[in-house]
Amino acid sequence: MSTTTLSDSEHRAAADSEWAVATHALTKRFGPNVAVNNVELRVPRGCAFGYLGPNGAGKTTLIRVLLGLTHADSGTMSLLGYEVPRHRDRALARVGAIVDEPRFHAHLTGRQNLELLASHRETAASDRIGPALERVGMTQRADDKVSKYSMGMRQRLGVAACLLGDPELLILDEPMNGLDPAGIHDMRTMIFALVAEGRTVVLSSHLLDEVERTCDALAIVDRGSVVRQGPISELLASASVFLQVECSDVERATALLSTGNLGLRVESGAAGLGVVLPPGAGRDLIAEVARLLVVNGVELYKLQPVQTSLESWFLEVTSRLGETK
Ligand SMILES: Nc1ncnc2c1ncn2[C@@H]1O[C@H](COP(=O)(O)OP(=O)(O)OP(=O)(O)O)[C@@H](O)[C@H]1O
Ligand SMILES: [Mg+2]
Structure with missing residues (x-):
């Protein structure tokens, strides 16, 4: 009261x-x-x-x-x-x-x-x-x-x-x-x-x-x-975008994308490459990733933005759903 x-x-x-x-x-x-x-x-x-x-x-x-x-x-x-x-x-x-x-x-x-x-x-x-x-x-x-x-x-x-x-x-x-x-x-x-x-x-x-x-x-x-x-x-907007990349030469693609000064973080895995774009990156940067690979002779089979980090972060949190607190 x-x-x-x-x-x-x-x-x-x-x-x-x-x-x-x-x-x-x-x-x-x-x-x-x-x-x-x-x-x-x-x-x-x-x-x-x-x-x-x-x-x-x-x-x-x-x-x-x-x-x-x-x-x-x-x-x-x-x-x-x-x-x-x-x-x-x-x-x-x-x-x-x-x-x-x-x-x-x-x-x-x-x-x-x-x-x-x-x-x-x-x-x-x-x-x-x-x-x-x-x-x-x-x-x-x-x-x-x-x-x-x-x-x-x-x-x-x-x-x-x-x-x-x-x-x-x-x-x-x-x-x-x-x-x-x-x-x-x-x-x-x-x-x-x-x-x-x-x-x-x-x-x-x-x-x-x-x-x-x-x-x-x-x-x-x-x-x-x-x-x-x-x-x-x-x-x-402040969340980073994750690109899933499938290409002909993962090693070369990793080298190209990591050494360029595009602010990318590159992770290679069984499914191909994962490329994390910096927060606020626009579609231009996705086009730049594609261009860099193709002009350097890497064949590109797939280039797909997957998740914002907000979504992936939230999924991580909710995946603990059901755990004993
Ligand atoms: N009256 C209470 N006495 C003891 N623990 C409680 C009590 N009420 C809530 N809690 C504990 O506090 C924590 C938060 O519970 P709360 O009900 O606020 O969660 P919630 O986000 O609303 O969950 P839900 O999505 O299931 O509704 C839980 O660990 C719950 O067990
Ligand atoms: Mg509740």
Whole structure:
């Protein structure tokens, strides 16, 4: 509970804050297990932000800490510029969240559940029930009992519940989990629309592809630590490209590519050559690699850009999925 009154200058500072979520050295332990490890997270306002990591990486724990559902062991954090837990009530009044699976009273209808939730909020919340149901495409089913809802319908109702507070920030823990492709598409469209209205959406996920398609920026988390974060376009641009090369003379190709001053790193293996291009390299460099080999008499059978290091790095992290933590 927030016990501290904010001064005018604190209100102004919150409104001016560039970050929807900011944490500094945030740490949460469960015994010897560090579920959130010294996390420095910066979520810009007005974007869709993915918190991406494999099972057990600490995504839900971070979200629970941000929402004050569990205490951090150390570090500081703010939501919408309000320091939490100090100004938790003030911050959470503008935050909508779904953690784990949204929980509703199964014997009540979707609309009755929203009415119950709205009765604990400001009066304007009741007026938002109809538009929120409309928003998530649940108007037709709003008067059915939640026990009759599919997983996807519960997720939608969860988002509708978030919208009752007209939130500036939505925090959704694995919102695509359990959804079929159509449900994922709808959820993504809904997130785009929320961001287009100027809201910030933070979602956790264990799928890079899902985050890449939905989000503008991301943080990759592994074993509690954020290992990369930033706008996806910047992360991809700064990632190095890997070229798979098959040619007539691997030894000669290795010599040509290693000694040129193109900034390449060459690895030879059973499948041929692997050439790592420097971060930010464009298509011109790929053409230059081809030219260098061909003009020096090496026959080129295949030249294929395979993965950015962001992808390969993330695959490496997720390949540990299922390991005992
Ligand atoms: N209440 C708890 N008590 C003890 N350990 C916990 C508790 N909650 C989480 N953990 C541990 O903290 C680590 C992070 O768990 P968390 O649920 O945050 O991961 P996650 O990234 O959300 O995983 P998933 O993708 O499976 O949802 C795990 O090792 C987990 O076992
Ligand atoms: Mg989780």
